Amino acid sequence: MTPHTVVLAGGPHLFQTAFARAMAKDPEFEVLAVVDEAAGAEEACARLRPSVAVVDSAGGGADAIRACTAIRSSESRTGVLLTSESEDADLLVNGVQAGIDGFATREDTFSDLLDAIRTVARGEARIPPRMLGVLLRSLIERQRQEEAVMERVSQLTDREKEVASLLVAGMNRDAIARELVISPETARTHVQRVLSKLGVHSQVEAAAMLAGCQALRFNRDGVTP
Amino acid sequence: MRTELATCRPSRAPGLAARHLSGTHTIEDPDGSQRFVINETALAVWDLCDGATSPAEMVNAMTSIFNAPPQVVERDVASVLENLASLGLVQGIPESD
Numbered sequence: 632m633t634p635h636t637v638v639l640a641g642g643p644h645l646f647q648t649a650f651a652r653a654m655a656k657d658p659e660f661e662v663l664a665v666v667d668e669a670a671g672a673e674e675a676c677a678r679l680r681p682s683v684a685v686v687d688s689a690g691g692g693a694d695a696i697r698a699c700t701a702i703r704s705s706e707s708r709t710g711v712l713l714t715s716e717s718e719d720a721d722l723l724v725n726g727v728q729a730g731i732d733g734f735a736t737r738e739d740t741f742s743d744l745l746d747a748i749r750t751v752a753r754g755e756a757r758i759p760p761r762m763l764g765v766l767l768r769s770l771i772e773r774q775r776q777e778e779a780v781m782e783r784v785s786q787l788t789d790r791e792k793e794v795a796s797l798l799v800a801g802m803n804r805d806a807i808a809r810e811l812v813i814s815p816e817t818a819r820t821h822v823q824r825v826l827s828k829l830g831v832h833s834q835v836e837a838a839a840m841l842a843g844c845q846a847l848r849f850n851r852d853g854v855t856p
Numbered sequence: 857m858r859t860e861l862a863t864c865r866p867s868r869a870p871g872l873a874a875r876h877l878s879g880t881h882t883i884e885d886p887d888g889s890q891r892f893v894i895n896e897t898a899l900a901v902w903d904l905c906d907g908a909t910s911p912a913e914m915v916n917a918m919t920s921i922f923n924a925p926p927q928v929v930e931r932d933v934a935s936v937l938e939n940l941a942s943l944g945l946v947q948g949i950p951e952s953d
Binding site for chain 2: 727728732754755756758760761763764766767768770771774775
């Protein structure tokens with residue numbers, strides 16, 4: 632039987648060590664690497680191509696989510712199991728949107744964690760059943776918010792979409808004017824129209840609204856769905 | 857999923873509540889005269905029947921969670937909703953032809 636190969640990334644050192652030892656006793660699993668930080672998961676998975684990457688959110692969920700996104704975006708077929716100290720609904724929603732295959736907590740027994748790895752290795756989803764309701768509601772609410780943002784973006788002209796894209800890139804009005812080779816006054820007018828159409832009051836709000844919408848793509852030519 | 861089902865806004869039948877005891881989920885009326893055992897996925901779908909959420913939205917959310925083709929998720933959600941409606945646990949599900 633070919634063992635499920637695993638990379639462990641992030642998480643308290645004692646937990647990682649104990650969990651790796653538990654897997655070492657089971658011929659069904661082979662730990663290829665134990666990486667201290669979630670941020671190192673992408674490189675380890677690209678190099679070793681495990682069946683499953685177990686990425687822990689200790690030290691900051693953002694690093695774990697970035698790692699999960701990177702692994703799922705790669706051409707590898709590595710399944711991703713996101714783990715956390717406890718049931719964190721926001722982390723779970725972010726993880727699902729990053730494309731994770733499963734979620735578990737360090738409160739689970741090692742037996743349950745191994746079962747979660749087996750499930751993900753089979754290509755199946757593994758979400759704690761008691762979190763399904765809150766996860767579905769959160770995903771539906773996020774989808775509605777994104778649709779509302781996309782509706783507002785559809786009302787921007789092509790030039791205003793260019794300006795919106797530069798706002799997301801962090802440019803102020805003067806920088807936008809230089810980039811688009813227009814006068815500062817014209818840039819100011821475009822920015823004000825973008826803010827008005829998006830229904831926000833500041834460039835920071837506009838950038839946050841647009842950057843948070845996963846359905847939008849930004850490039851130098853503007854913002855597109 | 858038929859269009860009239862995808863776009864309806866089902867709601868939970870009034871007076872019912874979900875309970876969880878010893879690993880079993882049930883939906884019951886207040887005096888316990890009606891009691892239905894339900895699995896977690898069906899319970900999640902029942903809970904989403906708030907009169908504002910469409911089955912299409914439920915399918916989109918479930919498809920992003922489960923590694924299953926969208927048409928499989930559609931079929932399963934439609935089946936759950938039609939079963940819940942036949943038991944009187946949700947309202948607003950259009951009848952199939």
